[in-house]
Amino acid sequence: MSQAPLISTHGLSKAYPGVKALDRVDFDLRAGEVHVLFGENGAGKTTLISLLAGANMPSEGEIRMHGQPLSLASVSDAQHRGIYTVFQEFSLIPTMSVAANIFLGREPKIGPFIDHRGMRREAARMLAERGFEMDPSTTVAQLARAQQQMVEIAKAFHGDLSVLILDEPTASLSDREVDNLFDFVLRMKAAGLGIIYISHRIDEFARIADRVTVLRDGAKIGTVEMNETSEAALIEMMAGRAISDIYPTVAHDPKEVVLEVENLHAWGVEGVDLQVRRGEILGLAGLVGAGKSRLFRAMMGLNPMTAGSVRFMGRDVTGLSTRRVMEAGIVYLTSDRKHEGLSLAATATENVSIDLMMGICGNGPVIQKAKVRQERAKIFDHVELPDRYRHRAIAQLSGGNQQKVLFAKSFCHGSELYIFDEPTVGVDMGTRAALYRLIGELAEAGKAVVLISSDLPEVMNLAHRVVVMAGGRVSAELNGTEINESAILRHFFHETGASA
Amino acid sequence: MTTATKASFSPLTFVRAIFIRVGVLPFFLAAALVIFSLMSQAFLTTNNLINVGRQSVYLILVSMGQMLVLISGGFDLSVGMVIALSSVVSAMTMVALLPMFPDAIWMVIALGALAGFAVAAVVGTINGVGVAVFGVSPFIMTLGVASAGAGLALFLTGGVPVSNLPVVFGDTFGFGRIWNIPVPVIIALICIALMWMFMSLMRPGAQIYAVGGNIKAANLSGIDTRRTLIRVYVMCALLAGLTGILLTARVESGDANMGSSMALESIAACVIAGVSLRGGIGRVENVVLGGFFIILVQNGMNLAQVSSYMQMVLLGLLLILAVIFDQMRYRMIMGHR
Numbered sequence: 054m055s056q057a058p059l060i061s062t063h064g065l066s067k068a069y070p071g072v073k074a075l076d077r078v079d080f081d082l083r084a085g086e087v088h089v090l091f092g093e094n095g096a097g098k099t100t101l102i103s104l105l106a107g108a109n110m111p112s113e114g115e116i117r118m119h120g121q122p123l124s125l126a127s128v129s130d131a132q133h134r135g136i137y138t139v140f141q142e143f144s145l146i147p148t149m150s151v152a153a154n155i156f157l158g159r160e161p162k163i164g165p166f167i168d169h170r171g172m173r174r175e176a177a178r179m180l181a182e183r184g185f186e187m188d189p190s191t192t193v194a195q196l197a198r199a200q201q202q203m204v205e206i207a208k209a210f211h212g213d214l215s216v217l218i219l220d221e222p223t224a225s226l227s228d229r230e231v232d233n234l235f236d237f238v239l240r241m242k243a244a245g246l247g248i249i250y251i252s253h254r255i256d257e258f259a260r261i262a263d264r265v266t267v268l269r270d271g272a273k274i275g276t277v278e279m280n281e282t283s284e285a286a287l288i289e290m291m292a293g294r295a296i297s298d299i300y301p302t303v304a305h306d307p308k309e310v311v312l313e314v315e316n317l318h319a320w321g322v323e324g325v326d327l328q329v330r331r332g333e334i335l336g337l338a339g340l341v342g343a344g345k346s347r348l349f350r351a352m353m354g355l356n357p358m359t360a361g362s363v364r365f366m367g368r369d370v371t372g373l374s375t376r377r378v379m380e381a382g383i384v385y386l387t388s389d390r391k392h393e394g395l396s397l398a399a400t401a402t403e404n405v406s407i408d409l410m411m412g413i414c415g416n417g418p419v420i421q422k423a424k425v426r427q428e429r430a431k432i433f434d435h436v437e438l439p440d441r442y443r444h445r446a447i448a449q450l451s452g453g454n455q456q457k458v459l460f461a462k463s464f465c466h467g468s469e470l471y472i473f474d475e476p477t478v479g480v481d482m483g484t485r486a487a488l489y490r491l492i493g494e495l496a497e498a499g500k501a502v503v504l505i506s507s508d509l510p511e512v513m514n515l516a517h518r519v520v521v522m523a524g525g526r527v528s529a530e531l532n533g534t535e536i537n538e539s540a541i542l543r544h545f546f547h548e549t550g551a552s553a
Numbered sequence: 554m555t556t557a558t559k560a561s562f563s564p565l566t567f568v569r570a571i572f573i574r575v576g577v578l579p580f581f582l583a584a585a586l587v588i589f590s591l592m593s594q595a596f597l598t599t600n601n602l603i604n605v606g607r608q609s610v611y612l613i614l615v616s617m618g619q620m621l622v623l624i625s626g627g628f629d630l631s632v633g634m635v636i637a638l639s640s641v642v643s644a645m646t647m648v649a650l651l652p653m654f655p656d657a658i659w660m661v662i663a664l665g666a667l668a669g670f671a672v673a674a675v676v677g678t679i680n681g682v683g684v685a686v687f688g689v690s691p692f693i694m695t696l697g698v699a700s701a702g703a704g705l706a707l708f709l710t711g712g713v714p715v716s717n718l719p720v721v722f723g724d725t726f727g728f729g730r731i732w733n734i735p736v737p738v739i740i741a742l743i744c745i746a747l748m749w750m751f752m753s754l755m756r757p758g759a760q761i762y763a764v765g766g767n768i769k770a771a772n773l774s775g776i777d778t779r780r781t782l783i784r785v786y787v788m789c790a791l792l793a794g795l796t797g798i799l800l801t802a803r804v805e806s807g808d809a810n811m812g813s814s815m816a817l818e819s820i821a822a823c824v825i826a827g828v829s830l831r832g833g834i835g836r837v838e839n840v841v842l843g844g845f846f847i848i849l850v851q852n853g854m855n856l857a858q859v860s861s862y863m864q865m866v867l868l869g870l871l872l873i874l875a876v877i878f879d880q881m882r883y884r885m886i887m888g889h890r
Contacts, residue, residue: 379775396833411760411776
């Protein structure tokens with residue numbers, strides 16, 4: 054009895070028309086264990102947990118709990134059996150209080166009325182018990198994402214919780230928030246809970262994982278004990294290739310300055326001076342909220358600029374509309390491809406065509422269909438988007454292919470300066486390598502390239518020059534051999550940089 | 554129909570493919586033809602169908618304008634009011650100018666029509682600026698404007714139809730024929746052709762699809778999204794204005810109560826024709842068929858002696874049904890199962 058795992062899967066598969074999202078996966082979770090699911094986007098991690106969470110039904114295979122076959126009809130069914138999943142998309146109601154969210158659907162009552170005071174008291178106790186510091190009467194919308202996550206987790210602790218599933222819980226958390234979360238996870242583990250933890254940040258999960266199961270293309274590659282493996286070994290299992298194959302070597306041949314930013318002030322940006330040259334990749338590093346993205350969003354006319362000036366190729370482009378800035382020769386690839394980058398119900402072809410019409414094929418009011426078709430094929434070939442995806446709706450493409458379409462859109466304007474904002478978020482390793490090559494080729498062709506990224510290895514391996522931002526200001530500029538992890542990290546929290 | 558399961562896999566995928574591509578219209582149209590020809594012998598005759606074609610001109614024109622707004626991601630509840638207002642304004646202009654220039658009737662008609670278009674353009678601009686610049690939701694903006702404009706039309710006329718229009722105006726634009734084709738039909742055909750060219754061959758048309766698909770992404774593609782939105786509302790109002798003028802010629806008077814059901818009917822025609830309420834999706838040729846379909850159903854119900862009150866009930870249900878199918882279709886396009 055005690056040897057039977059808490060929960061296990063046997064030959065578990067999930068097929069969608071044309072795709073096998075999960076292919077005969079055997080997986081098991083013991084009580085008092087943190088078991089990490091590791092793999093690229095589209096490897097099947099999300100599919101596997103959606104089956105364990107009751108959100109989807111398997112096409113084949115079975116799930117067992119304490120050795121007994123189990124059929125999960127819905128998410129709430131799974132919750133009743135003690136399996137709770139904290140998805141990336143929270144199930145909170147932003148306009149309601151923390152306490153009301155925790156007790157949603159099971160509010161304590163006095164007669165027919167909700168016992169608000171009792172609910173607040175009980176919520177405060179539940180939060181304190183897990184070490185979450187917050188006022189239960191706060192409205193959820195006012196909380197930072199990390200705190201919202203705590204509320205989401207607190208919701209799990211009704212009844213007999215035995216399996217807690219955390220889907221990429223550290224995305225967009227600060228270091229301190231991650232520490233808090235890990236403390237919590239370790240305490241829950243000590244209390245005998247089984248925890249399934251989905252992540253692709255090895256440096257983080259190495260601190261808490263007992264075992265790691267690696268998935269690739271829907272299949273299980275293997276399960277290893279964390280203390281018997283290494284980062285490099287895990288990455289090779291995940292990507293099917295060595296890490297040195299991922300980043301290209303980009304020739305560094307800096308030419309004249311094209312972009313000069315002087316004393317720029319905007320929302321979240323407190324006076325930034327910056328120069329970008331042709332023929333080099335300028336990396337922008339910093340924490341989430343450091344202003345590295347907002348700086349360029351203000352420059353692009355997406356946020357208002359309050360002071361300062363921007364000159365591009367000798368022209369003053371301060372405070373112009375997005376369209377005018379683009380006409381001047383700057384293109385910006387958003388970090389939020391779903392909400393800001395792509396039209397999800399339209400096909401890849403339609404998404405790219407509109408950029409061609411606005412860009413290099415955009416003379417006069419009549420669409421030059423033949424030219425658009427020809428350039429589009431060229432650009433799709435260039436970004437290596439397979440033929441079969443070109444006429445599919447964006448929503449049906451993987452994150453990697455969506456990002457290729459976003460890259461394709463940016464190549465339609467004949468721009469001189471390319472600003473990549475988190476260009477590989479939610480993109481698998483294979484596609485990453487292709488995208489890095491595209492970025493490198495731009496710099497080598499004499500274009501100016503800015504790479505804004507929270508992914509430190511990405512910045513360190515690609516950028517020729519790194520500007521670190523903190524608190525809306527530039528905290529350091531690093532060149533060539535000065536670029537290394539500890540040098541960059543040191544400036545993440547220092548706002549005064551070299552003079553400090 | 555519902556017994557089709559895995560056994561009849563290929564016809565089902567075929568139906569599914571048609572549904573994803575053009576929406577429910579082909580199925581609705583087939584159903585209407587079968588049902589009404591069973592209910593009335595007079596329905597499926599050449600004469601009746603030509604009649605339906607002629608009657609559907611007005612709804613088709615309005616629906617094409619509505620389509621533009623829907624594709625851009627909004628909708629326009631003020632089209633009925635624009636029809637009434639342009640009818641009243643053009644009629645009053647003609648009536649006022651006629652005694653001054655009794656010998657220049659065509660100029661009077663032209664100026665009257667111009668006044669009708671001008672007032673439509675003003676309403677469209679107000680809608681467009683409200684939505685694009687001030688960020689008012691299209692629902693509230695066009696609803697508010699519809700109330701204001703309807704009030705204005707009633708105020709101008711005191712609720713009394715404006716009559717004594719130049720006789721030749723009605724004779725030409727209401728009942729006239731060229732090569733034995735009714736003039737309103739010719740005008741509609743020209744508008745359909747122009748609209749098809751605009752949406753399929755022109756950059757501004759493509760920009761409307763892009764703005765409706767994802768307005769932020771459109772902005773980052775270098776599109777002036779404000780201008781695109783304003784243009785859409787102005788074009789929609791101009792088409793409604795044209796409809797108002799043509800209807801004025803048909804009934805030979807300017808009427809502030811004209812077009813009151815047009816907002817609902819035009820949205821129904823578009824949605825049934827596969828224009829997505831979320832924006833970004835829709836085709837001119839289908840919308841033309843959608844407008845024809847609505848009038849066909851009304852005609853069929855008339856022949857089947859369904860009361861006009863009951864017709865309203867059925868039209869409302871039809872619209873809701875179409876939206877439910879639109880929802881299903883969108884999910885299929887997005888690949889959710």
